[in-house]
Amino acid sequence: MDSIEEAQRLLKTHQLEYPDVGVEDAITYPRQSGHRKIGCIGAVSKVFGMAHSEAKEVVHLSAAWGFNRKTDKEFHDALFDDLESED
Numbered sequence: 001m002d003s004i005e006e007a008q009r010l011l012k013t014h015q016l017e018y019p020d021v022g023v024e025d026a027i028t029y030p031r032q033s034g035h036r037k038i039g040c041i042g043a044v045s046k047v048f049g050m051a052h053s054e055a056k057e058v059v060h061l062s063a064a065w066g067f068n069r070k071t072d073k074e075f076h077d078a079l080f081d082d083l084e085s086e087d
Helices: 004-017 023-032 037-047 052-060 066-085
Strands: none
Touching: 004 023, 004 037, 023 037, 023 052, 037 052
16 A cells, blocks of 8 residues: 555554554554555654654654565665765
């Protein structure tokens, strides 16, 4: 699923049903529902009132997305290496 709006709706619904659940636990809900990381970042930013950069860090470092951290870092590093080699 790619819709930030749908991930946002899921997070809002989850927060209404479980108001005492923190961000870390709430992040697992859109992840388990098949949303991509980018949708989760956008949803966390909007639902929890975070800056996009803060939401990105929270999602990236969460247990729900931890399995993907190494691959994301490798992709990010390779992208910047390619961009620097073009200069």
